[in-house]
Amino acid sequence: MAETARHHEPRYGNRPTMKDVAARAGVGLKTVSRVVNSEPGVTPDTERRVQEAIDALGFRRNDSARVLRKGRTASIGLVLEDLADPFYGPLSRAVEEVARAHGALLINGSSAEDPEREQELVLALCARRVDGLIVIPAGDDHRYLEPEIKAGIATVFVDRPAGQIDADIVLSDSFGGAREGVAHLIAHGHRRIGFIGDQPRIHTATERLRGYHAAMVDAGINVQDSWVSLGSTDPSRVRAAAEAMLSGPEPVTALFAGNNRVTVTAVRVLADRERPVALVGFDDIELADLLGITVISQDAAAVGRTAAEHLFRRLDGADDAPARVELPTSLIARGSGELPPA
Amino acid sequence: MAETARHHEPRYGNRPTMKDVAARAGVGLKTVSRVVNSEPGVTPDTERRVQEAIDALGFRRNDSARVLRKGRTASIGLVLEDLADPFYGPLSRAVEEVARAHGALLINGSSAEDPEREQELVLALCARRVDGLIVIPAGDDHRYLEPEIKAGIATVFVDRPAGQIDADIVLSDSFGGAREGVAHLIAHGHRRIGFIGDQPRIHTATERLRGYHAAMVDAGINVQDSWVSLGSTDPSRVRAAAEAMLSGPEPVTALFAGNNRVTVTAVRVLADRERPVALVGFDDIELADLLGITVISQDAAAVGRTAAEHLFRRLDGADDAPARVELPTSLIARGSGELPPA
DNA sequence: ATGAAAGCGCTAACAA
């Protein structure tokens, strides 16, 4: 152990490099590079010798070095709210599939709906020089991304428009979906309809509320303040909001739930009551068919796929004006939305 | 446009480098590096000038170059089966949180249960020199990882033991959980109990089947071949298997579902029948409480967290013998598992 | 067909 580490030596726990492979195979460095990258101009015999050295040493190309030279990382970043949310799993998976088809890896991070954390994540991804970025915005000001986009990081926003910045955007028709859902309840005889949604700083929450109002106005119904509640999707908050709307002298006879988490809690609240209350939820949920829950369904995978396809179009050089794609939602009637007023 | 690109110039769409910042601020390169990395030894005044240049140019450190020098990427890889599966979302999120606490990014990929794709993904992550790797094995031979592990990439396997390789492993007690679930059915009077599980090459599937057999043997019940079906979790396959077991002269009176996807389909099949059939499923499912489904619950987030913590212990230098951690499962009785035989 | 040399943007070591 008389070895003296004279100079710095990161070497990743002592991995062989192309130089090592070259030495062992008795060829030049560039020849190894050619073999590793399947470039032409190597005789079968040389190639075999190089390959043997690669296998013997357990060589694996260091992509960090490669990236440094080539300028492209063959990776894209996805910043979403929470991977544990059943809406984002399929979305992320769809993005991954498209990335894979383009030979790229996906790095994703959860912002936990915190604008600061979103920025932190996005900048970390930029520092790693991802080729492109798909962002489900938590914050409402994305000017911090300007230098990045100018520097060539293609960016697509999803689910909510970006603040203060011009870029491609893919979203579901929150307004139209909510409007349709609420109109559905009205068509089944309801007039006093409650709306429970996510925090007002979240774009989809206000869009869906706008859809609710539009449907009510269309029907000539005067919305009472007490019928609307925006806030955290924490079960206790949602439960309290629902119970408030369902009690008192003039309780609502139907509820519109602004997203999947609200729906889940609403279903639980309604399960505890004897008087039937109609319910339509935004977002489909697993097993909702068995529980007979009527929902406005949005296709998370389609959203992810569309966003990723737009991103790679940009990466392939498309430079037309930023597009805004709005994907339709669909109402799935399963019973809870068709209950008449009690 | 008389500009001639004489030499190669990747430069990431023309991003400023530390050199550019240094020139603009009128300082040396290393001083910029110090400011960017918050190293000591810079006067407040110099720091301010450098920071101004950074902001003006929109400089962002290139982590590829940094990694190349430092040897650590501050990122870990997670290879799982399918991010769209509700079991893996929370698991991944838990890993991400631990990584974040250690200042690392998470790169994850879905193997789609394909051993080749798993290897492809893992090697891509290794080429990017992730510091560590958490793998939910799809294949049963991981010798291809030997050079990587030897080279210092810490690795933790999750959910299923790795094939042919010695490494940390974190899993749920599939055997014990299934045994408990089946014993629960037996305790409620069942003797003819069906088991529908995932493909036999998946370790958890055979472990759970082993648990089933153990419980049956404990009760002195002779298991009939027709009561057991392993295979794809595709709804049509599961439906066919369930219907076969539920028909004929001596149908099963209870079903044990080997994982969340099987449970979902089983619930749908049973919903179509009038004769009540008891059901216990492995893995909890959202809304299972409302449907009264009895399950063996495993804590996906705890599995992810534990695995990540082990990984970072290794990255922090721990070199004790590979550990095998088995997390307990818990039976949640909600009604379907307590139905008596018809 | 093959290789030598330069350099991607950064950090470690060493001077000044």
Place this chain on the structure above:
DNA sequence: TTGTTAGCGCTTTCAT
């Protein structure tokens, strides 16, 4: 406190 130099492992260019 600040700057200079070398070099991480690879690809690019250009020569042989």
